Amino acid sequence: MSSPRLNVVEGGDPIRRQAAAWFARLRADDVTENERGQCRQWLDADARHRAAYERMERLWAGAGDHAAHPEIALRVRAQAPAAAATRQPPRRGRGRLLAWSGAAAALIAVAAIGWRLLQPPPAVPEQQYVTAVGESRTIALEDGSRMSLDTDTRVRVRYSADERRISLLRGRAFFRVAKQARPFLVRTEDGSVRAVGTEFEVYRRDGEIEVALIEGRVLLLAAASGDAVPVGLAMLAPGQKASFGQRKPLRMIDAGHAALPAWLSGKLAFDDQALSAAVGEFNRYSRRAIVLRDPALARIRVSGVFRSDDPHAFVEALQTLYPVQVSDAPGGELVLSERR
Structure with a gap:
């Protein structure tokens, strides 16, 4: 069985270091009553x-199997002298290292130099989020990131x-990613x-994905099967957009400025868009x-x-600006035909 993964985070609180040193000293075989009295005085002083x-007692009680973790043992050997130097018991004990044993050495030497032992991050069950046609929602993720989902x-x-x-199975989403060492990966x-x-x-449609970057940088990765390592395609800068797919080559556009997507505020924006594509967008928002x-x-x-929820205003504008006429089909569709 492999060793459990351990994360150790550095800290620098001198009171915590002193508490750790006293905690360890009181558990040494040669601790004296004088030292116990000095510890009580230290506890009562503040x-x-x-x-x-x-807190050190709770930390030790909850350390469990990690106390003897090999990573901690390595840190003990490297840091035990520093740990002994930070404590404040009597002078006669200053010249020698504490004879800490086994798991106590592992926990206390690390805590004494200001490190915090954390249990491995608990496994977070996979969660699924869905929006219906015409619906949008924003979800706060457990790491502080926010994910806004478009319709359908x-x-x-x-x-x-x-x-x-994040696996984007269908539709479009906007991400505000909290900064962490862990990469944030959106897969399709x-x-x-x-x-x-x-x-x-990220917008998934017609066998490709479209990516628009507002802030920071993102790396585009080609699709990979199984455990294969995905190939990097390009790095985007703010204001750039790209589209690519398994059977579609990478295309990049530099918009010149970074703007939030219009759909976040309930609107659809078209800039010299083919009418067929614009109609396709509206149809995503309405039955x-x-x-x-x-x-x-x-x-x-x-x-x-x-407005994404007002297709009638859209078709009325078409009738005004173009040779288009609108009729209602028996099934409720809005039918556009060429005006003669």
Whole structure:
């Protein structure tokens, strides 16, 4: 069986170091009554002393199997002299190292130099989040990151000690990533995006993913099967956008500025977009579909900002600006045809 993973985090509180030294000294075989009295005086001198000492007792009680962890043993051998020097018992004990035994040595030597022993991060069960058609929501993740889901989106979230992984199964999401050493990975079947602390959008559609970076940097990764290591494709800078997929080459666009996606505020923004693509976007937000009856209409280019929950305003603008007429189909669809 492999050893449990141990995380040790440095700290520098002198009271904590003194508490650790006294805690260890009182458990040594040669501790004297005079030293016990000095410890009581130290505890009574300041409420912070007693609180730090009680914390050391709780730390020791909860150390469990980690007290004898080989990583701790290495730190004990390297740091025991420093630990002994930080304590304040009588002079006659200063010249020698404490004869700490086994697990006590492992815990106290580390605590005495200001390190905190933490249990391995608990396994976080995989969680799944879904939005219905026309719905959007923002989720606060356990590491402090925030994930905003667009309409008709499905994601799976899995955090481990080494990685924060989001599987985007369908739709579009915007991420505000809390800075941590653990990479933040957004995966799809068509490729992945890796970040540490940043803000970016990922949209999965038509066999590719589209990525827009607002802040920080992200690494684009090609799709990989099984345990294969994914290949890095490009690093994005703020204001850049990219799209790629298993069967689609990488395309990058420099927008010149970084702006939050319009859909976060309930809007859809089009900049010289093909009408067919704009209609496809609106249809993601409503169960009453817009249908292009005449193929020639697909070539119309549209620009503007529209409310995502108001397809009627969109088709009315089309009628005003283009040779388009609108009719209602028996099934409730809004049918666009070329005006003769």
